[in-house]
Amino acid sequence: MKPLPRIPDLPTEFQATIEWLLRVEDYVLAKSLLERVLAYGPQNNPALMDYQAMVLYHGKFYQEAQEVAERTLRVLPGNANASYNLARCQNASGRPDLAERSMKAVLKANPQWPSAIIDMAVYVCSQGRFEEAYEMLLQVQNALPAGHSELDIVRFNLGWHLIRKGKFKEGMDCLRIGRKLRIWGAYSNNLKKPVLEKHTNVQGKRILIVGEGGAGDEIINARFAQVLKSRGAVPMMVSNQKLEGLLSGARDLAVVSSGKESANIEFDYWVPAMDMPQILELDLHEIPSGAYLQAPSTLMSKWRNIIPAGGKLKVGLRWQGNPLYERDLYRSVPFTEFGVFLENPDIEFYSLQRDSGVEEIIPGSPVKDLSSELKTWEDAAAAISCLDLVISSCTSIAHLAAALGKKTWVYTPINHYYIWASPGEKSAWYPDVTLFRQKTFKEWSDCTNQMKPLLEALSLRSKSENLEVKI
Template sequence: MTDAMDFLRAGAAALQRGDRAGAERRIVRALALVPGHGECWNILGVLAVSAGDPAGGEARFRRASACVPENPVYARSQAECLKRQGRADQAAALLAGAVRRGVLSPDLACDLGDLRLGARDGAAAVALYRLALALAPGHARSLNNLAEALGKAERLDAAADASPGWRCCAAQPPPGGAAGAALLAAWRQDEARGALRRAVALDPSTAEHWANLGFAGLGRHAVALAEVAFDRALRLSPGMDTARAGRGTLRMLTGRLRDGAADYEARLSLPTFQPSRTYSRPMWDGRVEPGRTLLIHADRGHGDAIQFIRYAPLLRARGMRVAFLGPEGLLDLFRASELVDDLSGLDGPPPAHDLQIPIMSLIHRMGTDLDSVPAAVPYLRAPDAAARRWADRLAGLPGLKAGLVWHGSVAFPYHRQRSPGFEAVRPLTGVPDVTAILLQVAHGHSDLERLRPLGPVLDLGSELRDFADIAAAIQALDIVISPCTAVAHLAGALGKSVAVLLDQGAEWRWMFGRTDSPWYPTARLYRQSVFGDWSEPVDRLRRDLAAMTAT
């Protein structure tokens, strides 16, 4: 046994030095003496993964677990290898089995929570994060991810309070980064920034604190602070995909699209951005291969799909076939626009394809920079029958016809920050010689039950069935007014004049400090100058509408 331990120690030391061949040689000799030594198999697994062989790593970690079944580290490593191979369901089953056997640690429970969150099982994820916190009350990753899971479930106050005991009086703000992470997940960036500044002052060596400080700065367009924070996080932890994706967002916000989009690809390893299904075909690497079919899939926001489907005609013009898999509500619109060769809804099987890519990754794979944004509009058009029907319906309305939206989807916690609500935009319904066409559907439409418009309006909220209908109505209008919603993207993609009301921390796609958009030439941006105060941008827009009616 002494000789085997000597070989094990020598192998571990070689691994520390980066001598992988030497490490493997010594570990194999140790296993020849003690075939059932779990740590030897574990080191061989690490070597396989570092060589880009997750399948080989999974087999070795499985042997390590068989040798030492009670060690949760080996089960976690095996599950990670399964996940890297696109076998997330098997990874979750493996970790769930470990939990049932009592093989448990805070990290293992958190890993399983991440997998459940990626599978859209928020309730199970919350329970697992709470289990991790019961085992280790200060477990930072579980605190952060619990806040995210609760935020997805629209329990944002609970998210901000997810760290036990963080509530303090204003004179005694909470120390450390856990409270900052929870506040950040609740979109309380100003409070989060203060807590996270204290966290990095007390513990400047923790990459998670710096990454969260970067996101707190990003949420208020504090560009210099965010850049320093993300860079520091990545120096401390070069493989931290959360920080890399954050830095990518910041770079795109400030116009560095090519570098930013490359960094933003790191999001694909995060549970929040896992596709709703797995794809067996290879990810497209950006090489145009005429005759082959690329499947573009979009299972997140409608706005993402509307903004980036613009790349499909470019690829088809270069000889590739393009198929689309996305929300049912977009299919008639995309079909009428003749953008793709085939398309299918998310609930059905994907069209036949050779390669696949998430729609948000096209900006990276197409090598887009600020001076090469494909900005030709319109690239969408409503179906002819719907266009005629809505043109006839809206033709007799007096004055300037202005479409109005005031609330975005509640699928993402950001909606609280980006959506002004009807009360804030109500002054826009009282501009002389303007008829407001209310395009608000679903969330936010109920605002009309307690607040009356100030002038003539036509409420279409209950009549618009899908985006083909909305597009047809928009084509019959003079201008569309919307916060950061799919309707704003739709109006821009249709080449219609669109006024976009933006919060102080608006998404990267609207860029930093601009009043125009490189993506939508017909857009004009009206930004908050004070966070949470919509009165100033609404008043500016009201004056501009009045000027439009005068001309």
């Protein structure tokens, strides 16, 4: 999180409290406290309005942040800083097109402002203009002096482009900077044992993989236990996303526990999960790609009663991820997009949505809502194991299904995640995944139209096979 601007009209202690609440992710309290305090101040003070917009922005209240930023710019028309903050809020609200327009005004007044060019590259990339974005980042990288604070951001953003261009190792080396920028969200500097480095002989050593990022990231990186095991190590892992129960079924992981218990584990080296390909010096084709998770056998009878074997093709649907993820508006697919699928009488549809997004299910829809039974990640794994196919937006459920070896179709946004950056409909990370890539920002119909005939063919094949069994 970039430091918030200091406001002379607000007590320093209060501002420190707001920043602390944002760091510990108590966003609702930060917002409520700020609103109470601002109610006593002038309502059209642009500095206070700008501060409020940035607190709302960091607190994930993106639409409200955009509205406040728009009011700020009306009070300060043409102000570059207000335009810059408005662009950030517009982008976070899922409108990179508006953000680009706002940032153009900033760059017209300050054409060499590095932060503005870096952000503009993000907005351009989000709309599918990859080469234009790449050239912008190279321009900034070449212009900045060595040691400049913005260079790390530039290099991190270039990592995605390098992977897209087939330079996997170089790209992953850049993405590793995400930890320094505090992007991955879990840090382990308090561990007393050394960090695993390249070329370390791991034979007979206990290696602790420390989970980072979101739940999907921990699922993605649990696979690297296989590589450590093949080199003679004893792989272990701590989860910071409460996935220890699920990951206990991961291939070649000897011990899995929560991050809070890491101090009680005996190990020789630890390694940040997002660094695994780089530390192990793996190229894209060397990444373990087969199924490496399994659902707990103790839950299978429960889920076989809910999703019986045989009969119609059984398809799980997931359309939205965690709304607190800053790119959720880019990856989430409206439930209504599935409408053309749901007309098929030869398919049984099951919702894998839990918590937010369930309310989008249309009353009378043939989709069976499983949310009340999806109590744990282990439940999700068992439910998926009973399905024939999972269709998902780019969420952790897509990674879970693929790690279980389940046929998975992913609605892939234009500005997709790094593991989908290599071109094509197949992924080196998961052999059972097919990527349906968005062609136009905010439009998903191309993906759906590609899926529809394939889904119909699967349902016909399933129906034919069941008829043959009955005969």
